Amino acid sequence: MKRLLTICMLITAFTFEMYAQSSVGVFNQEGERFWVIISGIKQNDTPQTNVKITGLTEPNYKIKVIFENSSLPAIDKMIFTRDVDGNYLSTSYEVAKDKKGEYKLKLSSYAEVPATNNNTQYSTPLVLVEKPAANTNQVTTNQTTTTVVTGNTNNAGDGGSVSINAVDPVTGEVISVNMSVAGGVAGTGGAVTTTTTSTTTTTTNNVQTNTQIQEHYVMPGYSGPVGCPWPMSEQDFQSAKMSISSKSFEDSKLTMAKQVLTSNCMLCSQVRDLMNLFSFEATKLDFAKFAFSRVFDQGNYYKLNDAFTFESSIDELNDYINGR
Numbered sequence: 001m002k003r004l005l006t007i008c009m010l011i012t013a014f015t016f017e018m019y020a021q022s023s024v025g026v027f028n029q030e031g032e033r034f035w036v037i038i039s040g041i042k043q044n045d046t047p048q049t050n051v052k053i054t055g056l057t058e059p060n061y062k063i064k065v066i067f068e069n070s071s072l073p074a075i076d077k078m079i080f081t082r083d084v085d086g087n088y089l090s091t092s093y094e095v096a097k098d099k100k101g102e103y104k105l106k107l108s109s110y111a112e113v114p115a116t117n118n119n120t121q122y123s124t125p126l127v128l129v130e131k132p133a134a135n136t137n138q139v140t141t142n143q144t145t146t147t148v149v150t151g152n153t154n155n156a157g158d159g160g161s162v163s164i165n166a167v168d169p170v171t172g173e174v175i176s177v178n179m180s181v182a183g184g185v186a187g188t189g190g191a192v193t194t195t196t197t198s199t200t201t202t203t204t205n206n207v208q209t210n211t212q213i214q215e216h217y218v219m220p221g222y223s224g225p226v227g228c229p230w231p232m233s234e235q236d237f238q239s240a241k242m243s244i245s246s247k248s249f250e251d252s253k254l255t256m257a258k259q260v261l262t263s264n265c266m267l268c269s270q271v272r273d274l275m276n277l278f279s280f281e282a283t284k285l286d287f288a289k290f291a292f293s294r295v296f297d298q299g300n301y302y303k304l305n306d307a308f309t310f311e312s313s314i315d316e317l318n319d320y321i322n323g324r
Contacts, residue, residue, distance in 0.1 A: 022056040022081035022088045022113060023236070025063065026105070027259050028095040032072065037064040052263045054079045065095060065105060077105045088113040090239040092259070109243040109256065113235065218294060219267075224299020227263035231296045237270050245277050254283050261294045268300040275307040285313045289320050 026036050033047035038061050047068040059082045065075040081089055091110040098104050165263050216229035232240070240260045247253045258272050271291045275284045288304055295301065303323065305314045 014162060021054065023054040023090045024061075024063075024079060024081065025050070025052045025092040025259070026095060027051075027092070027108075027262075029255070032095065033068040033104070034095065035068075035286055036064045037066065038062070049261060051194065051260045059086070060225040063105070065103075067103075072103060075103060075105050078258075080107075083112065088234070092241070092243065094255075109246065111242045113239060122273060127320060146228075190228075212300060219297055220301065222297050222299065224297060227293055227295050227298045229296075230265055231267045232264050236264070237266070237273075240264075241273060241277070246276065250278060250280055253277055254287060257287055258290055261291055266291065266295050266305050268295055268297050271295055272304050272307050275304065281309055281313055285317060290316050292324070 022215065028034065029051040031049060031154065033049050034052045035047055036043045036053065038053060043053050060078060063077050063079050067074070075095070079091070079093070083089060089110050090113050092108040093105050094108040095103055096106050178234045191210065217231055244256045244303050247256060271288070275287055276285065278284050281300050284307055292298065
């Protein structure tokens with residue numbers, strides 16, 4: 001139990017972010033996959049078209065983009081993760097071609113991340129289950145006790161008999177031994193050795209405590225299907241929402257919203273908030289279809305119906321979900 005409480009205390013301690021941290025996203029819309037290296041450390045094991053790096057605390061980093069297609073030259077760039085006032089930033093860079101047809105790293109969007117204490121939005125980030133399993137093992141030990149008793153005969157001669165009583169120190173049993181002692185020189189005698197063997201059976205109980213950590217978010221009151229394990233924190237979501245809403249064109253908003261969802265998990269309520277940023281019904285429907293497989297509480301997807309104007313859009317979304 002002490003071990004379980006210690007784990008709980010550690011987990012609780014880590015659910016508090018003492019300081020804000022910057023994040024950087026790198027994406028390519030043309031399907032070219034790549035690795036991202038920051039400060040000499042590879043950030044993704046396999047090449048991707050969209051990579052997000054979080055937990056950045058330094059004001060700037062040297063970043064390198066290496067393409068899976070070895071014929072494409074790597075990109076080197078110094079990126080800044082804080083503004084002129086020292087505020088942390090959530091930035092997004094696009095790997096796009098310039099006028100010469102060469103890939104460059106271009107700033108796509110950025111948003112300020114407040115550097116304040118921030119409690120995680122999840123009331124139950126980890127579920128700890130203590131399961132004691134009792135294993136009973138029997139151990140049999142053979143114990144040999146040797147009792148040596150020396151009897152002295154002080155008379156020389158042809159010998160005689162000696163009667164000896166000995167007590168076993170383990171069992172308490174009294175052992176009587178009658179032995180014939182050979183004759184010898186006066187003052188000497190014969191030695192009698194008795195050996196008893198006892199068997200001791202020891203039963204031990206080994207109790208093992210298994211602590212299982214369920215590594216996904218637990219939504220209070222929700223027990224439906226889960227599409228992804230960890231929804232975005234409210235802080236990260238608001239930063240992404242601000243970046244999306246800053247775009248002037250509907251297509252640009254949709255593209256950025258899909259980029260955010262490609263590398264993140266969301267709640268249905270967050271998806272609905274992003275749908276409300278779009279002006280056209282077709283765009284809302286397109287995004288709702290795209291988001292279904294990347295939302296945590298899929299059982300709450302019916303709540304997105306309020307974001308639509310036409311019943312036909314609701315029917316089309318339901319047909320899409322049922323078809324999956």
